[in-house]
Amino acid sequence: MVALGDRNIQSENRLTTQTLEIGDDTTVMRSLDWDRDRFDIEFGLQNGTTYNSYLVRGDKVALIDTSHEKFHDLYLSLLHGEIDPAEIDYLIISHTEPDHSGLVKDVLALAPNITVVGAKIAISFLENLVHQSFNSQIAKNGDQINLGQGHVLEFLNAPNLHWPDTIFTYDHKTQILYTCDAFGSHFCTDDTFDKDLEALSPDYRFYYECLMGPNARSVLGAMKRMDKLEGINTIATGHGPLLRHNVQELTERYRTWSKAKAKAEQTAAVFYLSDYGYSDRLSQAIARGISKTGVAVEMMDLKVADVQEVQELINYVSAFVVTTPPASGRYATAAQTAISQMLAAAKSKQIFGVFESYGGDDQPIDPLLTRFKDTGLKEAFAAIRVKDTPTEAIYQACEESGTDLGQKLTLKENIKKIKEIDGDLEKALGRLSSGLYILTAHKGDLNGAMLASWVAQASFEPLGFTVAVAKDRAIESLMQVGDTFVLNVLEADNYASLMSRFLKRFPPGADRFAGVKTRTAENGSPILADALSYMECKVVSRMECSDHWLVYSEVTVGKVSKPDSLTAVHHRQVGTYY
Template identity: 40%
Template structure:
């Protein structure tokens, strides 16, 4: 990394890792580790068990592992334990450097091992020699309460762990082509940080005084060429969250990370609709923080694992605060994971209903680790909860600085723009979705391409990212298929049940009663307020019925479909 003392070891995979289950884009990832070799040697953020063997083999080529002095951990999670145990076997004398919450997690996970821990306090630094006086910045967030950044003033590298990353695999070590990373960076933020934007903003303030010339994240390219742009983006994305009109408090505890994964997925669904989410990990939040969040929120969700047939003490405390603080008019939700039984979710549901709260969805109970279908279901539940909350609050868009008459005239004029009625059918792995769409138009001849506007709160939106494939079923005049897709679908419900379909070459559903269909691959996306404008190249297509007219959507107003 521009110096003989500092080396990056990039563990790469083009598959999605287990810990990325809530991260539905499948573009692989790099797990970045960093080695500083001075008078003493420090390893920063060793990877998880998917890479343990290959990582240790490569590490041995860079350094005699038995002479390793320190292992610095930006966060501690179960995924890293296999690698940490292997390092301890090779070098029992190593000292782990982590935050205080990280030390507690490490001691619980490695209780059968003897090892050294150092928790830096205040302005304490770690002197590796040759000018490498490492400084440490705690950046706790609900998802990573033990978050710790490391700054090396000698190289001016800031090791940011979960900040400024991207789950994307490639050969590039640096971010020279950072514009191509825009979608991956934004999606990473939306999945991992949008629901904890307040704490991320605090972390940015803590990092601002350090004169870093590059950010070294735990995943993705090293940030060097787009440093100021990336900081600006993080602040802008966070501001977009805090400026939303409605807020949901997402309160949870997570014993093994599974309940936290459900929380992330539900939050992703809510933030898609323009609802701000404030995550609170009640294992690390005090009563005052929980009470303040409950008082200012418009709705709340509470998630819990089941431990010994009950909810953890911290969840019981948070529930007590909710029952004594939250107005009965606030919309509520319950979710949780379990191993052998799920009494905690039942107990929370019962207490909320007995107190008179209205639940926005059927409580979610997930055994062990959630799969792709469960994650998609949770996202759709989040969307439905947010839409229900908006209706209950009679949510309206902000007033525009024009007269009502002018708005009406403009809406009527925009409404005269017509589009063909189609069904957008998308599938990724075992997850599929479909929606009736009319904002469709041809966009290019060579290659043949089209654009389609996809609302951010549509369930299918998460399946229309760059590289995804879909089928656009072009409908004929008549109401059969149109009527099917005009109905409301429950979260996780099969949108194509009852229709005569077959799989296209790209695996997405073709509706046999359609007039024609085209198979498409998404090439780019543009943020357009409450919609994404998708540009896709047509890979294949066929007219299914030689007679019949294309169904067209005529509207009276441009302010609604």
């Protein structure tokens, strides 16, 4: 193993590299980004991330993916240490997202005769990215490249995981499957492989929920193709540790999670434009918000969308969200044609949403809104207007907008279920009494709050408790493993105003604390001035419980403001709703 960079330097953005032989004539080149705490702002990272690139040597040589541009000098030095780049025959592009293809132009400069291999649309995207001619080969599902010495590379289509041009690559000799974003995690560690399953699991799940969950049906489609392979002993991911010790366990988790999402009774479509402004990233945040409500999501890139496919999708879904397309340029006509097809196929019972891309040439959003409204469609959420580089607050508003859409789709069904419940079991469960609490959290530029009642002490040493958080609550995104928050305990004789305040629905992006007296805890979260007591907490683990997450947290700081007062108590009639 070779490591470059000083791991002892305590500074921001520690960047190191690492190489390791992972199979016969097969090397991983890992770019370790130890201090990265956000991934394109959409979601926070607790443990940094890695960008993984691979060399496969037969009689010919293939390089699978490159690295992030921030690793320019480190990565190219690492590559030179492994091989003369001019000797590389193929550069396989798993997908064209910049964190994996950021150094393609530099590799082309070092190896001008190299053949770039990728999906048809990946090659098209790269032509626009590098602005130069290069040798290329389109990889279709089932196509193979024989490198010699037994290394036969087979390609599998895996669109929308999580870009439209994604392909997997399988080496029949080593039985290594290269999957880029799929099965990855933003988890930076010196361990090349998934030795510590317990440590990896929270980040692996969070990564799935953020990037793969909104594309659950595409995940299942890709896994069907994987099932036809003769055997997989290693999954070589684009981010985080490679899967070798727990391949079966971790891939089956993807299958289980995706099947649950794909069984949803209703589906929403999200139309975006990859590589235009911030459309893809904003759409991902919206899709994640929708999927948190149990509504399935189908994502479609307007750059490559077929008009017939657009019509079929609109006919199938209960709601759709669309980005503002460019007013001119290469993809303007295709995107606007697709939108015209949406308008023609849309039905009056559907709801819709629109968001700006901030791509520099966006079609005005208000005329687009008017076109949809004129067909009788109703807005699922207020149009998302992006007038500058999106901030954490914009991405959070996108996620909350998606959640609002999903909750509107499921509202009638949920009300129906509540009305049908009158059995003794449900009434008996409802007799479990609980306190009244308000969770408050701060992370980056974001604040969150939620009224809670399902709270119980869970340990003495260390002091800890559990709280159940519904999957579709906005604060759930701020309560991942390692996150901090405050538990505010409401007073029995002084809870009505706070309960009323935090029981209501907030518009996406709204300030939960406007007009509320607060002070700042040591961990940065708001403390409610009128709370009976408060505890500063750190999330240690999470357990999935159907429609809730059971979050176990350690208490680090606590104080009671009124020692003689009692906690407010909540009583329910039945155990099937709050």
